[in-house]
Amino acid sequence: MTRILNNQEITEILSMDQCIDALNSAYLDFSSGVAVTRRRSDTLVPSGESVYGLKTMDGIAPSLGVGAVRINSDIVTWPKVGDSYRRVKVPAAPGSRYTGLILVFSTETGEPLAIMPDGVIQRMRVGATSALGTHHLAKRNPKTAAIIGSGWQAGAQLMGLLAVRPEIDTIRIFSPNPRNVQSFCGEWAGRLRQELCAAGSVAEAATGADIVLCATSSIDPVFEARHFETGMHVGSIKPPEISRNSLDLADKVCVHLGQGKPALVQADNLAVPDHSGDRGWKISDAFDFASCTTLPDLISGATNGRTNADERTCFVNDLGLGLQFAVVAGVTLRLAESAGIGQVLPTELFTQIEHP
Numbered sequence: 001m002t003r004i005l006n007n008q009e010i011t012e013i014l015s016m017d018q019c020i021d022a023l024n025s026a027y028l029d030f031s032s033g034v035a036v037t038r039r040r041s042d043t044l045v046p047s048g049e050s051v052y053g054l055k056t057m058d059g060i061a062p063s064l065g066v067g068a069v070r071i072n073s074d075i076v077t078w079p080k081v082g083d084s085y086r087r088v089k090v091p092a093a094p095g096s097r098y099t100g101l102i103l104v105f106s107t108e109t110g111e112p113l114a115i116m117p118d119g120v121i122q123r124m125r126v127g128a129t130s131a132l133g134t135h136h137l138a139k140r141n142p143k144t145a146a147i148i149g150s151g152w153q154a155g156a157q158l159m160g161l162l163a164v165r166p167e168i169d170t171i172r173i174f175s176p177n178p179r180n181v182q183s184f185c186g187e188w189a190g191r192l193r194q195e196l197c198a199a200g201s202v203a204e205a206a207t208g209a210d211i212v213l214c215a216t217s218s219i220d221p222v223f224e225a226r227h228f229e230t231g232m233h234v235g236s237i238k239p240p241e242i243s244r245n246s247l248d249l250a251d252k253v254c255v256h257l258g259q260g261k262p263a264l265v266q267a268d269n270l271a272v273p274d275h276s277g278d279r280g281w282k283i284s285d286a287f288d289f290a291s292c293t294t295l296p297d298l299i300s301g302a303t304n305g306r307t308n309a310d311e312r313t314c315f316v317n318d319l320g321l322g323l324q325f326a327v328v329a330g331v332t333l334r335l336a337e338s339a340g341i342g343q344v345l346p347t348e349l350f351t352q353i354e355h356p
Contacts, residue, residue, distance in 0.1 A: 002350055004343040005116040005336055013335040014120065016159040019128035019328055024299055026327040027132075029063055031300040036060050037323035039259050044266040050090060051076045051272055055262075059323030064330035065107050070118055070322060073099040078273040082176050084220040085273050087280075102329045112350045114333045114342075118325070121332065125324040126317065127156025129295065130213060130235050133254060133315030135164040136298040136305030138233035142210030143169050148202055148222050149215035150175040150184040153237055157215045158188060165211065170195045174205040175216070202227060214241035219273055219280040225249050228312055235315040239283045242314060247287050251311040254293045255318045262319060289318050 029035035037059035044053050055072040075090040091098050100118035105111065145161060145168050147154050154173070162168065171194050173181050178198065185196040199205035206212050206227040214223055214236040221243035223234055228246050236242045239261075247253055261281040266272070274280035295315075297303040306313055336342050 001344045002112045002347045003114045003333060003336055004345060005114060005332070005341065007117050007120045009336065009341045010116065010120045010332055013339055013341060014124060014328070014332050016124060016127060016131070016156075016163045018331060018335075019124045020131050020160070020163055022327050022331045023125065023128050023324060024132060025063065026061060026323055027296040027299045029061070030323060031296040031302070034062055035323055035326075037257075037321045040262040040319055040322070042262045042264050042266075044264070044270060044272060046267060046270055047075055049077075051270070057320060057322035057325065059321060059326040060107060061323060061326040061330055062107060064327065064334075066113065066326055066330040066333070067105045067107055068322065068326035068329050069103045069105075070122070070325040071101050071103070072118070076272075078219070081218075084176075084218040084222065085279060086217040087219050087274060088217060102325050104326070104329050104333055111347050114329065114336075116329060116332070121325065121328050122320070123152055123156045124159075125328045126153060126237055126320070127158075127160035128328075129160075129256060129317055129324065130157055130237065130315065131160030131164045132295060132299065133235055133317075134161060134211060134213070134233060137252065137254060137313040137315055138165060138211050139231055139306060139309050141167055143167075144172070144209045145170070145211040145213070146172045146174065146199065146205035146209040147213050147215060148174055148205060148241075150177065150180040151215070151217070154184065154215040155188070157213045157235075157237070161211065161213060162192070162194070168194055168211075170197060172197045172199040172205040172209065174199040174202055206232075211235075216241060221246075230312065231310050233306075233313045233315070235317070237317050239287075239289070239316055239318050240280055242316060244283060244286055247314060247316075249312060250314045252293065252306070253289075253314045253316065254295060254298060254305075255289045255316045256295050257319065257321060258290045258292060258294050259319045260289050289316065292316075 040057040060067040104114040225245035
């Protein structure tokens with residue numbers, strides 16, 4: 001049978017702690033050569049005044065007995081907000097909806113075990129990945145943190161941060177939209193013992209903070225060297241958020257896997273801000289991420305994390321991994337089966353007797 005899940009059902013059963021534990025084990029399997037993953041692939045063509053993007057990534061988690069493919073079918077725009085360009089997906093599917101799917105397969109029979117949207121899982125795996133970087137690179141017993149961003153991804157950064165550094169007392173939130181900041185603080189304040197404060201600028205949020213986490217849609221830097229204080233840890237969900245000067249100033253830069261940027265195929269004469277000029281993925285050409293410590297290196301103990309309280313450290317989530325989706329979706333499937341959640345359809349609907 002093939003289980004069909006929706007985002008609400010996934011939210012009910014999947015916790016940040018479960019994601020962190022599952023990914024920690026997955027990176028150990030990756031380090032030992034047991035688990036495998038493929039570089040993300042982006043395929044782009046014009047779509048009216050926007051761009052149509054087909055994005056895929058896949059990986060196999062033998063310990064869970066699953067392989068998975070994540071597929072995004074996106075209409076993408078790059079508006080300028082203030083001084084920065086943003087990468088913004090348009091909910092152009094009927095009903096003003098987005099299209100992102102995870103397909104989970106059995107490594108024993110090849111059959112499709114589950115189909116689910118990627119919205120909640122992609123957010124949770126990003127938050128858990130940043131949390132693992134923070135766990136190894138941030139100082140112990142921090143008191144103040146800052147989150148740059150106030151959207152969907154910022155919420156997962158907050159959850160991941162508090163999962164690994166629950167002793168934090170104060171968290172400052174900044175984004176260019178004060179209304180979004182107030183809404184974010186109001187949404188989360190009632191769930192947490194920590195004090196959430198709206199900040200008026202990146203500098204106000206970061207000054208005196210032990211940890212700064214960037215979670216924005218910007219394809220230009222939002223964290224600059226002038227914000228980078230002694231002993232601070234700064235994290236990002238994608239390379240452009242932390243400026244090149246900040247990376248040069250850091251005592252230690254760790255990346256997710258060092259793949260730098262996705263494999264790109266696009267129509268002739270199509271130029272998009274992500275891949276042109278000096279912004280977006282172009283920072284991967286300017287900084288040698290391939291020589292940096294990777295998250296699996298830290299988790300396996302192959303390299304050390306923070307070694308003293310005065311180090312400036314960075315974690316750059318340079319590129320998402322298909323392995324993350326295999327692991328988190330595989331764990332989600334087990335939880336759903338145990339709870340009896342989701343719709344179950346005959347696998348014969350998705351398999352065939354004809355030789356492919």
